[in-house]
Amino acid sequence: MRHHILSALYSARYSRLCLGGLFMFLCQAAIAQESRYNMTRGVTEISQRVYGLHMTIFYICVVIAIIVFGLMFWSIVRHRKSAGAVPAQFHGSMKIELLWTAIPVVILVVMAIPATQALIAMEDASESDLTVLVTGSQWKWHYKYLDYPIEYFSVLATPRAQISNEAEKDALYLLEVDKPLVIPTGKKVRFLLTADDVIHSWWVPDFAIKKDAIPGFINETWTRVDKPGLYYGKCAELCGRDHGFMPVAVEVKSEADFEAWAAEQVALQEAARTADAAATPMSMDELMTLGEKVYGTACAVCHQASGEGLPGVFPGLKGSAMVTADIPGHIRIVVFGKAGTAMQAFARQLSTSELAAVITYERNAWGNDTGDMVQPADVAAAIQGGE
Amino acid sequence: MSTEQTGALHPGEHLDHEHKPRGITRWLYSTNHKDIGTLYLLFSLAMLFIGGSLAMVIRAELFQPGLQFVDPHFFNQMTTVHGLVMVFGAVMPAFVGLANWMVPLMIGAPDMALPRVNNWSFWILPCAFAILLSTLFMEGGAPAAGWTFYAPLSTTYSSDSTAFFVLAVHLMGVSSIMGAINIIVTIFNMRAPGMTWMKLPLFVWTWLITAFLLIAVMPVLAGVVTMVLTDKYFGTSFFDAAGGGDPVMFQHIFWFFGHPEVYIMILPAFGIISAIIPTFARKPLFGYESMVVATASIAILSFLVWGHHMFTVGMPVAAELFFMYATMLIAVPTGVKVFNWVATMWRGSMTFEVPMMFALAFIVLFTIGGLSGLMLAITPADFQYQDTYFVVAHFHYVLVTGAVFGIIAGVYYWLPKWTGVMYSERLAQTHFWCSLVSVNILFFPMHFVGLAGMPRRIPDYALQFADLNALMSIGGLLFGLSQLLFVWGVVRCMRGVGDKASDRVWEGAQGLEWEIPSPAPYHTFETPPVVK
Ligand code: HEM
Numbered sequence: 001m002r003h004h005i006l007s008a009l010y011s012a013r014y015s016r017l018c019l020g021g022l023f024m025f026l027c028q029a030a031i032a033q034e035s036r037y038n039m040t041r042g043v044t045e046i047s048q049r050v051y052g053l054h055m056t057i058f059y060i061c062v063v064i065a066i067i068v069f070g071l072m073f074w075s076i077v078r079h080r081k082s083a084g085a086v087p088a089q090f091h092g093s094m095k096i097e098l099l100w101t102a103i104p105v106v107i108l109v110v111m112a113i114p115a116t117q118a119l120i121a122m123e124d125a126s127e128s129d130l131t132v133l134v135t136g137s138q139w140k141w142h143y144k145y146l147d148y149p150i151e152y153f154s155v156l157a158t159p160r161a162q163i164s165n166e167a168e169k170d171a172l173y174l175l176e177v178d179k180p181l182v183i184p185t186g187k188k189v190r191f192l193l194t195a196d197d198v199i200h201s202w203w204v205p206d207f208a209i210k211k212d213a214i215p216g217f218i219n220e221t222w223t224r225v226d227k228p229g230l231y232y233g234k235c236a237e238l239c240g241r242d243h244g245f246m247p248v249a250v251e252v253k254s255e256a257d258f259e260a261w262a263a264e265q266v267a268l269q270e271a272a273r274t275a276d277a278a279a280t281p282m283s284m285d286e287l288m289t290l291g292e293k294v295y296g297t298a299c300a301v302c303h304q305a306s307g308e309g310l311p312g313v314f315p316g317l318k319g320s321a322m323v324t325a326d327i328p329g330h331i332r333i334v335v336f337g338k339a340g341t342a343m344q345a346f347a348r349q350l351s352t353s354e355l356a357a358v359i360t361y362e363r364n365a366w367g368n369d370t371g372d373m374v375q376p377a378d379v380a381a382a383i384q385g386g387e
Numbered sequence: 388m389s390t391e392q393t394g395a396l397h398p399g400e401h402l403d404h405e406h407k408p409r410g411i412t413r414w415l416y417s418t419n420h421k422d423i424g425t426l427y428l429l430f431s432l433a434m435l436f437i438g439g440s441l442a443m444v445i446r447a448e449l450f451q452p453g454l455q456f457v458d459p460h461f462f463n464q465m466t467t468v469h470g471l472v473m474v475f476g477a478v479m480p481a482f483v484g485l486a487n488w489m490v491p492l493m494i495g496a497p498d499m500a501l502p503r504v505n506n507w508s509f510w511i512l513p514c515a516f517a518i519l520l521s522t523l524f525m526e527g528g529a530p531a532a533g534w535t536f537y538a539p540l541s542t543t544y545s546s547d548s549t550a551f552f553v554l555a556v557h558l559m560g561v562s563s564i565m566g567a568i569n570i571i572v573t574i575f576n577m578r579a580p581g582m583t584w585m586k587l588p589l590f591v592w593t594w595l596i597t598a599f600l601l602i603a604v605m606p607v608l609a610g611v612v613t614m615v616l617t618d619k620y621f622g623t624s625f626f627d628a629a630g631g632g633d634p635v636m637f638q639h640i641f642w643f644f645g646h647p648e649v650y651i652m653i654l655p656a657f658g659i660i661s662a663i664i665p666t667f668a669r670k671p672l673f674g675y676e677s678m679v680v681a682t683a684s685i686a687i688l689s690f691l692v693w694g695h696h697m698f699t700v701g702m703p704v705a706a707e708l709f710f711m712y713a714t715m716l717i718a719v720p721t722g723v724k725v726f727n728w729v730a731t732m733w734r735g736s737m738t739f740e741v742p743m744m745f746a747l748a749f750i751v752l753f754t755i756g757g758l759s760g761l762m763l764a765i766t767p768a769d770f771q772y773q774d775t776y777f778v779v780a781h782f783h784y785v786l787v788t789g790a791v792f793g794i795i796a797g798v799y800y801w802l803p804k805w806t807g808v809m810y811s812e813r814l815a816q817t818h819f820w821c822s823l824v825s826v827n828i829l830f831f832p833m834h835f836v837g838l839a840g841m842p843r844r845i846p847d848y849a850l851q852f853a854d855l856n857a858l859m860s861i862g863g864l865l866f867g868l869s870q871l872l873f874v875w876g877v878v879r880c881m882r883g884v885g886d887k888a889s890d891r892v893w894e895g896a897q898g899l900e901w902e903i904p905s906p907a908p909y910h911t912f913e914t915p916p917v918v919k
Pocket residue numbers: 535649650652653695696697714715717718721756757758759760761763764769772773774778781782785786789790
């Protein structure tokens with residue numbers, strides 16, 4: 001609040017220079033409302049440096065603008081015909097032209113020095129303590145810890161009903177994910193980035209990290225965070241229909257908490273694998289209930305809840321030949337995906353029970369009514385058999 | 388025999404300045420630089436409104452958080468086609484239209500050097516855009532990978548309208564290249580006696596340099612779209628790592644075209660502003676030679692900065708540093724231009740008719756865009772700015788309040804010469820103030836939401852951005868509506884409503900185009916004027 005009044009007072013002094021004043025006011029307002037109207041300072045040493053560069057170049061720009069626009073408005077006021085101004089006839093001055101070429105060069109050189117230092121520091125991912133492989137695929141992130149047997153997908157947790165305005169939007173609308181990436185405090189964490197389909201970009205403003213995830217290539221970046229907390233970001237490169245629905249969330253835990261979390265994850269993932277191997281046949285009801293749920297989270301973004309797809313972009317499943325007739329084909333495409341399309345290999349993301357359920361669901365929903373049941377064992381056999 | 392025929396053709400025509408073919412054929416077969424200029428300008432105006440309507444869809448969807456009106460896939464088609472239509476359909480053709488009208492008049496030539504090429508280069512355009520816009524109605528929809536159509540989203544993962552898009556871009560490229568050749572040949576060969584290089588009006592200079600940029604980079608664009616086409620349909624893997632290609636190579640090729648392209652869209656506007664400011668300041672342009680040098684250096688440097696669009700793709704540090712320094716450097720000649728305009732006004736005797744108002748707004752707002760460009764050049768900071776609304780703010784300041792305001796300023800400036808009547812000053816001033824206010828409501832807040840972390844090209848956003856997005860949408864609607872005033876003003880003049888314009892039109896106007904009658908006769912400078 002005090003900030004607010006101060007900035008108002010401060011800007012009042014400048015209001016005579018009408019545009020400069022407006023500009024200053026906006027700047028001050030921006031500073032008062034930091035997080036909402038300006039770049040975040042972030043929580044890492046690098047992000048603070050980036051913020052510093054941003055504000056320095058910003059103030060340089062403001063000063064240039066005030067000088068240039070100030071001269072211009074002065075001239076508009078004083079050198080107008082209606083005020084009786086008689087035009088001078090000068091049309092050049094070597095001295096002045098050299099001067100206003102040289103001064104900007106000097107300013108830029110001065111600016112380039114800290115920028116260069118920051119850039120070199122940002123690009124040095126050597127001597128890291130921990131490495132995470134980040135893989136973007138259409139509208140989800142996959143995290144694989146290279147130092148632990150842990151990997152999982154991270155997807156948007158905002159319910160579809162909030163997006164379609166049928167439910168009230170909560171504070172973390174479009175930011176929240178089901179499972180954030182978890183990293184420890186105080187460690188240099190290296191990220192390797194790649195993608196399965198199109199180019200994505202992994203962006204966490206609080207760490208000042210934005211790096212493209214490119215299919216077939218591996219990029220590298222790093223961070224070191226000292227403050228535990230939950231930090232949100234987004235996919236920053238247009239990656240198709242649901243580009244706007246692909247948030248990034250990173251949870252930073254103290255080292256002890258992180259180790260505990262990691263141990264728990266290893267155990268959980270092991271248990272899931274055992275359960276998957278021992279999956280027993282399910283009833284039609286069980287398959288359909290689980291299948292509907294899985295369909296909603298994994299398939300509906302493209303094939304739509306109605307099963308009708310988007311003509312010319314994503315095929316419909318309602319009444320489709322494969323879904324109503326060809327069972328092995330249907331299992332294969334869900335398990336292994338289809339190369340060169342948005343259809344992913346879901347065996348990497350779902351358990352055999354979930355796969356069996358969703359396939360069964362697709363074969364019986366929307367009036368497909370084949371009566372077919374697919375069991376976890378069928379899916380397991382297909383996975384065994386390979387592509 | 389044939390010589391006899393040519394000699395006998397229309398013996399009285401030279402005396403009859405107003406002789407022109409009638410009806411639709413006048414426009415279809417026209418080889419007259421003024422008619423073709425008019426066609427280009429009207430086409431561009433139509434595209435401005437089509438592109439604008441698409442932008443209205445975007446702003447409507449973004450008015451509130453949540454999905455309101457359109458599917459996200461359709462939203463992506465809107466941003467893509469909006470960008471393509473505005474860049475290739477509105478801004479570039481408007482400049483070619485102005486060049487058609489004004490270059491011959493400014494250098495004292497009777498017409499463009501290659502009139503039939505001129506006819507073709509225009510008529511290809513409506514075909515290209517008919518094809519592009521038809522994709523909106525195809526199954527799978529129009530291209531949806533952004534106007535920058537990065538692979539593999541535009542190849543493996545695109546809908547089948549890609550083939551039509553590629554064809555349309557090829558046609559636009561052919562049209563631009565033919566137009567550019569025509570302008571170069573005209574300027575080199577058809578200057579009136581005494582019109583030496585260093586006497587050329589700056590609009591002619593900037594267009595000459597622009598034309599060279601076009602010839603240099605449109606083939607690069609053609610190459611990259613062809614690679615997109617063959618990657619998608621003929622099994623090549625230029626941009627597919629699985630086949631030994633590289634998706635990042637797409638971006639290198641695209642931006643090697645793309646950065647010079649952004650200067651193609653601004654250099655002619657620099658020329659227009661350099662004509663208007665001296666006229667209304669009643670004082671010669673400050674630093675003519677340095678303006679020419681600055682334009683040429685911008686053009687050359689523009690080939691060396693493309694990497695600043697790709698700071699996040701993971702280039703080696705050395706490359707990032709090179710592109711950062713080169714980009715900072717290009718701000719210097721851009722700054723020189725702005726300083727020269729201000730110095731031209733300094734101790735002038737200014738009046739503030741509408742062309743001047745738009746020119747002044749151009750200087751301020753374009754400079755704001757240039758300054759945010761300088762911020763974007765700082766690579767470590769660009770990691771935070773890249774692909775956010777901050778970039779969207781930057782390029783709309785340079786392109787809308789830069790290029791488009793420059794075009795509008797030029798249209799008001801030369802409209803009395805074209806039509807022979809003055810536009811309505813009151814209507815035009817209203818148009819100016821409405822545009823000025825609404826355009827800033829529309830684009831200024833984009834800086835803030837961008838810095839606060841709103842990515843571009845998204846149909847829905849986190850709640851913290853809601854208030855400013857609503858404001859920007861209102862600004863967008865007002866800006867769109869304001870342009871109807873422009874159309875009204877222009878149509879009035881075209882129908883001959885308004886005060887008769889004098890030949891010189893503006894008290895301080897200098898140059899050959901003001902020596903001829905208003906409206907400019909159908910044929911001008913059939914005997915070249917002598918420039919002293
Ligand atoms: C002082 C001169 C300028 C500098 C230093 C500059 C710098 C930049 C930089 C660094 C970017 C990349 C931002 C990013 O994607 O992270 C950019 C984007 C852009 N600039 Fe500029 N710029 C300048 C002038 C202009 C002018 C005159 C125009 C056009 C008239 C222009 C049009 C654009 C466009 C269209 C984009 C975005 C393209 C896209 O990603 O869709 N810029 N500029």
